[in-house]
Amino acid sequence: xxxxxxxxxxxxxxxxxxxxxxxxxxxxxxxxxxxxxxxxxxxxxxxxxxxxxxxxxxxxxxxxxxxxxxxxxxxxxxxxxxxxxxxxxxxxxxxxxxxxxxxxxxxxxxxxxxxxxxxxxxxxxxxxxxxxxxxxxxxxxxxxxxxxxxxxxxxxxxxxxxxxxxxxxxxxxxxxxxxxxxxxxxxxxxxxxxxxxxxxxxxxxxxxxxxxxxxxxxxxxxxxxxxxxxxxxxxxxxxxxxxxxxxxxxxxxxxxxxxxxxxxxxxxxxxxxxxxxxxxxxxxxxxxxxxxxxxxxxxxxxxxxxxxxxxxxxxxxxxxxxxxxxxxxxxxxxxxxxxxxxxxxxxxxxxxxxxxxxxxxxxxxxxxxxxxxxxxxxxxxxxxxxxxxxxxxxxxxxxxxxxxxx
Numbered sequence: 154x155x156x157x158x159x160x161x162x163x164x165x166x167x168x169x170x171x172x173x174x175x176x177x178x179x180x181x182x183x184x185x186x187x188x189x190x191x192x193x194x195x196x197x198x199x200x201x202x203x204x205x206x207x208x209x210x211x212x213x214x215x216x217x218x219x220x221x222x223x224x225x226x227x228x229x230x231x232x233x234x235x236x237x238x239x240x241x242x243x244x245x246x247x248x249x250x251x252x253x254x255x256x257x258x259x260x261x262x263x264x265x266x267x268x269x270x271x272x273x274x275x276x277x278x279x280x281x282x283x284x285x286x287x288x289x290x291x292x293x294x295x296x297x298x299x300x301x302x303x304x305x306x307x308x309x310x311x312x313x314x315x316x317x318x319x320x321x322x323x324x325x326x327x328x329x330x331x332x333x334x335x336x337x338x339x340x341x342x343x344x345x346x347x348x349x350x351x352x353x354x355x356x357x358x359x360x361x362x363x364x365x366x367x368x369x370x371x372x373x374x375x376x377x378x379x380x381x382x383x384x385x386x387x388x389x390x391x392x393x394x395x396x397x398x399x400x401x402x403x404x405x406x407x408x409x410x411x412x413x414x415x416x417x418x419x420x421x422x423x424x425x426x427x428x429x430x431x432x433x434x435x436x437x438x439x440x441x442x443x444x445x446x447x448x449x450x451x452x453x454x455x456x457x458x459x460x461x462x463x464x465x466x467x468x469x470x471x472x473x474x475x476x477x478x479x480x481x482x483x484x485x486x487x488x489x490x491x492x493x494x495x496x497x498x499x500x501x502x503x504x505x506x507x508x509x510x511x512x513x514x515x516x517x518x519x520x521x522x523x524x525x526x527x528x529x530x531x532x533x534x535x536x537x538x539x540x541x542x543x544x545x546x547x548x549x550x551x552x553x554x555x556x557x558x559x
Contacts, residue, residue, distance in 0.1 A: 473524030
């Protein structure tokens with residue numbers, strides 16, 4: 154009973170913190186000038202409570218979705234609508250069918266995206282010039298520009314991009330393969346948590362409809378290697394080869410140091426994982442070793458760039474919450490369903506799917522990462538591609554909606 158009580162406290166705490174952070178992000182999207190007008194140090198004429206065009210759609214969609222959920226729970230929906238919802242919630246497909254559907258979805262996705270491999274990335278993203286110059290001196294970090302130096306401290310990333318460019322003769326090819334793998338892993342994580350193959354298919358579709366994901370899936374300078382390794386670190390926690398989890402996580406860090414802010418997400422996934430306690434302790438110990446190794450390597454390389462870019466600014470932390478709203482402008486489905494989704498995942502957790510809490514933590518952590526980075530440095534900008542893990546969290550969360558409740 155004590156363990157159930159403490160678990161319920163965790164569930165409520167996770168929900169309240171997540172809804173608070175998401176609420177702040179939503180408010181900054183409805184009132185774009187609210188936070189900036191508070192933190193901006195110079196005279197301005199900003200109207201803090203001037204609403205954006207998102208205000209009405211966000212409120213309307215939330216009211217509609219909450220109303221449908223409430224009426225369905227009370228068995229007050231029209232029978233045809235209620236039957237349709239129940240059919241979807243109970244629908245499942247065989248392993249063979251799920252593989253076939255998954256292959257079809259991936260084939261369509263690859264077919265529509267493959268021509269992007271032959272575009273000149275300089276014309277797509279000017280930052281590619283920085284990457285290009287970094288590759289010319291790789292593995293050296295001897296350069297006058299701190300941006301070039303920083304590129305070549307991402308050792309795993311640069312090895313993979315160098316291989317794609319020199320051996321595969323197309324720098325975009327390996328990043329595209331990584332993006333395809335991210336789609337597959339998104340489905341696998343969803344199936345692992347929801348115990349439903351149909352939910353995995355849903356998560357693939359949600360991810361592939363995201364403009365944020367599609368815009369960067371073949372881009373070398375904003376590759377998805379770090380996302381792939383991070384997802385693999387989560388997926389492998391509940392596998393026999395759990396030791397791949399800390400290994401994948403350290404690979405993700407040395408693909409993109411930004412992932413350091415996700416460390417506690419993995420710790421929570423371990424806590425909620427359906428595995429023996431002894432295995433949890435082994436994994437936690439291995440993550441402790443990962444943290445020590447990462448710290449030692451960063452300390453060794455401190456003189457390269459990190460002393461130059463670190464500072465603390467609380468106003469920048471608050472400004473960081475506006476990054477989510479700015480980046481999600483082209484993903485209306487995610488914006489319009491996020492609040493009902495969080496409440497729905499909370500209910501799923503109370504009804505027995507404890508790893509729904511983990512999805513809430515994933516949503517929370519991938520939003521908070523931007524403000525946390527802004528707190529300690531202005532070297533990194535909160536660009537839309539940094540929210541790809543957040544988009545994946547939403548895709549998994551929607552899939553978990555189709556979970557079997559215990």
